[in-house]
Amino acid sequence: QVRLVESGGGLVQAGDSLRLSCAASGRNYAMGWFRQGPGKEREFVAALSWSGSYTYYADSVKGRFTISRDSAKNTMYLQMNSLKPEDTAVYYCSARTRSALYSYSTYSAPSNYDSWGQGTQVTVSS
Numbered sequence: 001q002v003r004l005v006e007s008g009g010g011l012v013q014a015g016d017s018l019r020l021s022c023a024a025s026g027r028n029y030a031m032g033w034f035r036q037g038p039g040k041e042r043e044f045v046a047a048l049s050w051s052g053s054y055t056y057y058a059d060s061v062k063g064r065f066t067i068s069r070d071s072a073k074n075t076m077y078l079q080m081n082s083l084k085p086e087d088t089a090v091y092y093c094s095a096r097t098r099s100a101l102y103s104y105s106t107y108s109a110p111s112n113y114d115s116w117g118q119g120t121q122v123t124v125s126s
Contacts, residue, residue, distance in 0.1 A: 001115045002026040004093045009120030012083055016124070020078040022093030022117060030096040031069065031076045034110055035089035035122075044108035045091070046078060049100070056107045061087075083124045093117035 003025035012018055022031065032047030046067040048055045055067055066079040076093065094113035101107050 002028055002095050002097055004095055004115055004117035006091065006093045006117040006120040009091060009122045011123045011125065014084055014124055014126050016083050017079070017081045018083065018122060019080070020091055020093075020120060020122075022076045022078075024074045024076070024095055024115075026074070026097070028095040028097045028115070029100045030107060030113075032094045032107060032113060033067065033076075033078050033091055034094060035087075035091045036119075037086075037089040040089075042092070042110055044110070047101075047107040048076070054107075056104050058108070080122070083122075085124050085126045088122060088124050090119040090121050092119045 005023045008020040029050050030047060033045040034042050035045050036042040044058050045061055046057045046065055048067050052069050064082045069076045095115040096113050106112055
């Protein structure tokens with residue numbers, strides 16, 4: 001496992017942008033963002049491979065959110081544009097340290113990640 005520290009959440013208006021950051025304490029094979037809205041289950045948002053060559057997005061955020069990583073800093077980012085009230089949630093950073101993942105279905109499953117951050121609140125007002 002690795003230690004993950006998120007930052008960048010906040011309160012914004014619909015249409016605004018935010019960038020979330022997640023600093024990892026060690027190497028990993030994949031990293032991802034999940035979110036959990038009020039009264040909802042945790043859901044997949046986006047993920048990427050260690051190299052950043054492979055990225056995956058939930059349909060609900062495709063075209064608005066961009067996931068990236070700076071390997072030198074061991075930090076992952078989530079640029080969120082055109083935010084909507086339905087994006088309101090606690091956003092969690094995750095990492096997988098055991099082995100690589102190979103498909104959307106494996107990257108998008110929370111059970112495939114062994115490290116989690118504490119979460120950062122994103123609130124989008126209408």
